[in-house]
Amino acid sequence: MRSAVRRLIRTRSRDAAAIRQLEQQVAELREEIDDLRADSARIAEIYDVVVERLAEPRG
Numbered sequence: 001m002r003s004a005v006r007r008l009i010r011t012r013s014r015d016a017a018a019i020r021q022l023e024q025q026v027a028e029l030r031e032e033i034d035d036l037r038a039d040s041a042r043i044a045e046i047y048d049v050v051v052e053r054l055a056e057p058r059g
Helices: 002-055
Strands: none
Touching: none
């Protein structure tokens, strides 16, 4: 009986560690996504400026 309890405690401890690790990975991925969204917005702004400049009459 004691060994079963010890196994259960070890398993739950490993599960908790795995959950914490996954939560950390999700947080890091969310940060990456936020960075990519910000980069995408900046690229869109630059694109708009370039299109405006190209549409201006030269002369």
